[in-house]
Amino acid sequence: MRVMDKNDKLMSDKPTQSTMADVARLAGVSAMTVSRALRPNSAIAAQTRARIFKIIEDIGYVPDMTAGGLSSRKSGFIAALVPTINNSNFADTARGLTEVLSAAGLQLLLGYTDYSLEREEALIEAMLRRRPEGVMLTGSIHTERTRHLLKNAHIPVVETWDSPNDPINHMVGFSNAEATKAMVHHLHARGYHEIGFIGGGSTEDTRGSDRLAGYLAAVAELNLPAGRVITYGLPPISIEHGGEALSMLIAAWPNVDAVVCVSDLSAFGALSECHRRGLKVPQNIAIAGFGDFDLSRWSWPKLTTVSVNAIEIGRRSGSILLEALKAPSAYNQIDRVAFSIIQRETT
Amino acid sequence: MRVMDKNDKLMSDKPTQSTMADVARLAGVSAMTVSRALRPNSAIAAQTRARIFKIIEDIGYVPDMTAGGLSSRKSGFIAALVPTINNSNFADTARGLTEVLSAAGLQLLLGYTDYSLEREEALIEAMLRRRPEGVMLTGSIHTERTRHLLKNAHIPVVETWDSPNDPINHMVGFSNAEATKAMVHHLHARGYHEIGFIGGGSTEDTRGSDRLAGYLAAVAELNLPAGRVITYGLPPISIEHGGEALSMLIAAWPNVDAVVCVSDLSAFGALSECHRRGLKVPQNIAIAGFGDFDLSRWSWPKLTTVSVNAIEIGRRSGSILLEALKAPSAYNQIDRVAFSIIQRETT
DNA sequence: TTGCCGCTTGTTATCGATAACGTAGCCGCA
DNA sequence: TGCGGCTACGTTATCGATAACAAGCGGCAA
Incomplete structure (x- = not known):
């Protein structure tokens, strides 16, 4: 031998x-x-x-970076959690984040929570095992344990796509309620008065819940008829859900003249259902989406929607993380991004 | 002190x-x-x-898994590369892969090549620095250096979404050319004879090129008029590209009665453009897509398309990788997945 | 009482890289 | 000639965990 x-x-x-x-x-x-x-x-x-x-x-x-990282105490990556990647808004945010981070030599480890706080907690723990140098989260509602784990990791955290009352650390976002409120006011200004809302049937999608809350507040402010709400399906609310919800909405309130949808996907489903029923959009019914997806720019007719600069949310989150890594500061950055109503052909 | x-x-x-x-x-x-x-x-x-x-x-x-992994010689990572995540087919494959791997305690390191072989090479190198235990690639064309790096990593590799002549290691896929050929035959059987093709203008999207090749082969086989091809835009071919390409196609060959699109996204764009022009689908012109995206199931009218079980590609890739990790074998697994023509309302 | 076994725990070396420090060799200048 | 300073390396310890082996301990049978 x-x-x-x-x-x-x-x-x-x-x-x-x-x-x-x-x-x-x-x-x-x-x-x-x-x-x-x-x-x-x-x-x-x-x-x-x-x-x-x-x-x-x-x-x-x-x-081998893992060996090198152990020695230099830098893992070289940032953890990012989004509800789902099958949504061009979150995909854009991830893209913006990647852009900024990769320029600084950092890699992105992306995780999908499927709109579940439990899955978010499990993912956070799994990712912390790899010692990320920073974390980007979507939303501001998390489990107690998630917050505990993040606090003890002593790394910068950015919450996005929301406007939290009590941020863990930094934040880049906007108020989903305010944005939806603005859309209702816009529809009202264009002469619609029987305005309905189509959203998802889950409380864990906090952005969806905030949008519903914004709709309700606006309807109350404007003294419009209330209650025209269909919450249906579990996130991610799909095209299919939108079409079926529109049928339910019309069945319940036949005189609805406009509908605000929780996202462009459901709005597109509602639009297709209108075509199927021979309803003219916007003559018979107006449809508004949320998110300014590609789809809404090229559908027929083109969707009125709320535009949020999703890629910019990612970029700014990246910049804040890089800054925090260079010079840790006691101050939390609160960065509000603008939204705008894009008037197209469906309203 | x-x-x-x-x-x-x-x-x-x-x-x-x-x-x-x-x-x-x-x-x-x-x-x-x-x-x-x-x-x-x-x-x-x-x-x-x-x-x-x-x-x-x-x-x-x-x-700290990185420390633990150094010692146990297992990173717990699998690297996966897809052209873009903004495509429900690849998103599904990633989802299927994640499903199988996370059940086995492995994490996915996901990267986007943006349809560029150079970016693929750079990503592979970046990911190998984290010592993944296996790799999933999309497509079968890679740079020489990519192959060299993968060979020397001594880990299992799965190529997907294609049917390579010379696989690096394992493979899970199908022939894009055959699938497109089948669609042309299907259209021909339904009575269409002036069949055009809309695709992207890049040679690096090998799946797109294969689909074009399949279309050309079918048209030749059936003795149909040839040359009705618009290649336009860089991948990812978007809804917008599809709409503009349809305009070009009609301008060049006004009597085209059917169009095969490289993907559902471009097909949807073509469909919207038809609505805008007042063309009835499929009475004036038939439209076929590829990929069976959500969009195509809920558009109006619903899109005829080629269905590929994208999530299953991910799942099988995961199984093959797990198997290879348990018991490395000299044999390459060649796993062909089925595709099918879904006849809906646009043809 | 002795000896062996199984259960539980500690010790040491190691994974692959980097930080921190040490050192040989060379050059220039007083 | 001697010494300081610079360049271009090498050596050793270390990062945070795990593998492999060692060892203490109580119980039980001979």
């Missing part, structure tokens, strides 16, 4: 990714020199660096 | 996440005992475990 040596690659039955020590051995230098070759602005002879890089390319060596 | 001690939490200006050693000290045991308390089926007194758990909850300790 042949003698096994620690440095003998043949000894292991399973081949593995090569390490910095392998590179060092082949280059005839120490591991530390390889480490230096890999980072810019470090004292190393150009010739040595070139020799090391040649070997790195040849054997396909890729440094 | 007070004396600093290594175990003194006050010595550092910046508070950090607590470690296993902190828990051990508070519980009056060794770190190893805490480690054992954290994993099921390990020899530890129930009473000791309970005491340790109490402390863990109190101080909000979360174990």
Whole structure:
């Protein structure tokens, strides 16, 4: 039997990714020199660096960041949680965040809560195991344990897409209630008075609940007939839900002349259902969405909606996190982003 | 000045996440005992475990997997690359993959290539730095360096959404060309003879190119008039591109009676453009999509499309990876998934 | 009483990298 | 010639966990 040596690659039955020590051995230098070759602005002879890089390319060596991170105490990534990725708003926010972070050499670890606070808690814990350097959350309602875990992690946290009363740390968002209120006022100004609302049937989608609350407040302010609300389906509220909810709305209140939907997806479903029923939009009924999805810009007719700069929410969250990493401060940044009513063809 | 001690939490200006050693000290045991308390089926007194758990909850300790992984040589990560997440097909595949992997305690590291092979290469390298235990790719065309890096990583790789001639390792997919060919035959059987194609203007979207190739092959087989192709816009081909491409198609070949679109998104854009022009679908022109997105099920009229079980692609990829991790084998799994033509209202 | 076994816990080495410090060699200048 | 300073490396300790082995302890049978 042949003698096994620690440095003998043949000894292991399973081949593995090569390490910095392998590179060092082949280059005839120490591991530390390889480490230096890999980072810019470090004292190393150009010739040595070139020799090391040649070997790195040849054997396909890729440094192990988890090992490096353990030593340098930096994981190099940020955790981000969104309710679902199957929603262009949240996808845009993730994109904006990625943009800013990757420019700073940080990676994004993305998780989906499926609109569940329990899943959010479980995800937070799973991600904290990887020691992210910062966290972006969607919404401001979290379990007690989630808050406890985040506090004890001692890393910057940004809550987004909401306007929390008691932020954990930083915040980038807006009031969903105010935005929906503005849409109701807009419809009222255009002459609609029998305004209904279509939303989801879950209390865990706090943005959805806030939008309903905003609708109710506006209807009360304007002395419009109240109660024209269909809450139906579990988040994420789909196109299908929107179509079915419209049928229910019309069945319950046949004289409804406008409907505010919790999102563009449900608005699009309602629109398709109107086509199917031969209802003219907006002549017979007006439809408003929320979110300014691609869909709403190119549907027929084009959807009136509330536009939120989703990608900017991501970018600003990224900037705040980067700033907090550079210079931790006791102050929480509260960054409100604007929303606007986009009047198109459905109202 | 007070004396600093290594175990003194006050010595550092910046508070950090607590470690296993902190828990051990508070519980009056060794770190190893805490480690054992954290994993099921390990020899530890129930009473000791309970005491340790109490402390863990109190101080909000979360174990550091990167450190643990270094020691146990398992990162707990699987890397997955998709062209874009703003596409319900790829989102579904990611979802299916997550489903299977998270049940096995593995996390997904998701990246978007934006349909660029260079970005794919850069992402692969970035992800390999975190030592994933397996990789899922979309498509079968990669740079030489991507292949080199993956080979040297010695981890299982699954290529998806394609039917490669020379797979790196495993594969779960189907032939995009065959699927599109089937759609053309379907349209022909329903009596359409002036069939056009709308696709993207990039060669890096290999699935798009394969679909175009399938269309061309079918048209040749059936002796239909050829050349009715508009390739327009860069991936991801959006709703907007579809609408504009339809205008171009009609301008170039006014007697086109059916159009095969590279995806449901472009098909939907084409459909909206028809509404705008007052063209009846399918009476004046038939429209077919690809992918069976939510959109196509609920648009008006409902879109005829090619259905691919995207979530199943993710699930099977996950199973193959798990299997390969348990028992590495020399054999590459080649798993073909079925596609089907869904006849709805637009053809 | 002795010896063995199983249960529970501790000790030491290690994973792959980096921080911090040490040192050899070279150059220039007094 | 001698010394300081710089460059280009190497050495050692360390990050936070786990693997592997060692060991204390009580119980029970011989």
